[in-house]
Amino acid sequence: MEDRAPVEPPHPAQDVTEHVGYRLKRSAAALRGAMDRELREHGLTVPQYACLELLDERPGLSNAELARAAFVTRQSMNVVLRGLQDAGLITRPTTSDHGRALPAHLTPEGRDRLDGARRAVYAVESRMIAAVPPERLAALLTDLDRMASALGG
Amino acid sequence: MEDRAPVEPPHPAQDVTEHVGYRLKRSAAALRGAMDRELREHGLTVPQYACLELLDERPGLSNAELARAAFVTRQSMNVVLRGLQDAGLITRPTTSDHGRALPAHLTPEGRDRLDGARRAVYAVESRMIAAVPPERLAALLTDLDRMASALGG
DNA sequence: TCCTCTATGTCAAAATCCTGACATGGAAGA
DNA sequence: TCTTCCATGTCAGGATTTTGACATAGAGGA
Numbered sequence: 001m002e003d004r005a006p007v008e009p010p011h012p013a014q015d016v017t018e019h020v021g022y023r024l025k026r027s028a029a030a031l032r033g034a035m036d037r038e039l040r041e042h043g044l045t046v047p048q049y050a051c052l053e054l055l056d057e058r059p060g061l062s063n064a065e066l067a068r069a070a071f072v073t074r075q076s077m078n079v080v081l082r083g084l085q086d087a088g089l090i091t092r093p094t095t096s097d098h099g100r101a102l103p104a105h106l107t108p109e110g111r112d113r114l115d116g117a118r119r120a121v122y123a124v125e126s127r128m129i130a131a132v133p134p135e136r137l138a139a140l141l142t143d144l145d146r147m148a149s150a151l152g153g
Numbered sequence: 154m155e156d157r158a159p160v161e162p163p164h165p166a167q168d169v170t171e172h173v174g175y176r177l178k179r180s181a182a183a184l185r186g187a188m189d190r191e192l193r194e195h196g197l198t199v200p201q202y203a204c205l206e207l208l209d210e211r212p213g214l215s216n217a218e219l220a221r222a223a224f225v226t227r228q229s230m231n232v233v234l235r236g237l238q239d240a241g242l243i244t245r246p247t248t249s250d251h252g253r254a255l256p257a258h259l260t261p262e263g264r265d266r267l268d269g270a271r272r273a274v275y276a277v278e279s280r281m282i283a284a285v286p287p288e289r290l291a292a293l294l295t296d297l298d299r300m301a302s303a304l305g306g
Numbered sequence: 307t308c309c310t311c312t313a314t315g316t317c318a319a320a321a322t323c324c325t326g327a328c329a330t331g332g333a334a335g336a
Numbered sequence: 337t338c339t340t341c342c343a344t345g346t347c348a349g350g351a352t353t354t355t356g357a358c359a360t361a362g363a364g365g366a
Contacts, residue, residue: 064313
């Protein structure tokens with residue numbers, strides 16, 4: 001359609017909105033907005049949901065590990081964890097047996113809340129996936145991965 | 154490589170980090186971080202740079218139009234414009250001749266600053282683009298676009 | 307053992323961004 | 337004409353996130 005890309009362009013592109021970075025930000029912003037709208041009905045923010053999802057997958061993750069996995073700073077993740085802890089969705093020991101890392105775990109309430117939120121988020125992701133030809137999905141995933149790795153992500 | 158995707162999975166995926174949304178966020182975060190590092194040397198933030206780039210392409214854009222194009226709220230863009238205005242990189246009339254929209258324009262200083270910053274940002278984008286097979290680049294752009302549109306972006 | 311290095315958790319301060327709200331200006335329709 | 341509706345710019349407040357800094361705990365080497 002709009003791939004009127006000339007061969008060997010002197011510049012990456014003329015129109016800013018045609019840049020990969022712009023498209024990337026647009027897609028990420030759209031996803032973030034859709035997730036925000038859905039998660040609000042479940043009383044969760046996007047970082048909180050991401051945190052619950054990560055802890056469900058890998059129980060015992062520490063604050064710093066969660067921060068790296070969610071692409072935020074330790075300080076930001078700390079307030080997220082505090083909120084989840086106050087809401088009774090996760091537990092964290094006050095002292096650590098090994099090092100300073102405090103392993104976090106989901107509570108049964110946290111697991112329940114995650115179950116509901118996950119359904120809503122998966123519906124959003126399904127809508128997003130449905131927009132790309134199925135035979136290109138795997139390539140899209142690997143390309144996103146390579147781009148992130150190329151920038152030290 | 155890692156596309157050990159079974160046919161017709163009951164759930165979109167088991168591992169969170171395999172989800173499209175997670176990859177999208179990872180790539181966007183890596184790009185944002187790399188741009189932040191580069192733009193800091195030019196005394197610009199990412200929203201400020203985006204604003205300059207948009208104004209170079211489409212002079213006379215109003216605050217609200219810039220906000221939509223940069224995926225932020227009008228209020229956020231307003232403070233960005235204020236900063237650029239105080240730095241003497243853009244100009245905005247205090248009164249409007251038609252409606253309430255105040256058209257913004259780059260100053261010569263703004264154009265100069267943009268030139269330097271653009272080189273740094275383009276280098277980052279080139280590194281990112283180099284990571285994906287050239288024959289898949291066009292498809293990647295359209296797929297990102299379709300995903301954003303599917304979510305009302 | 308002692309020293310250095312790295313990683314973690316945490317605090318304080320600032321910057322950034324968003325939500326809610328309000329007044330103004332133009333457009334569309336009765 | 338008048339009225340309703342929408343878009344824009346702006347203000348105030350709060351929420352979120354980041355930057356900078358500090359103390360602590362473990363690993364590795366001299």
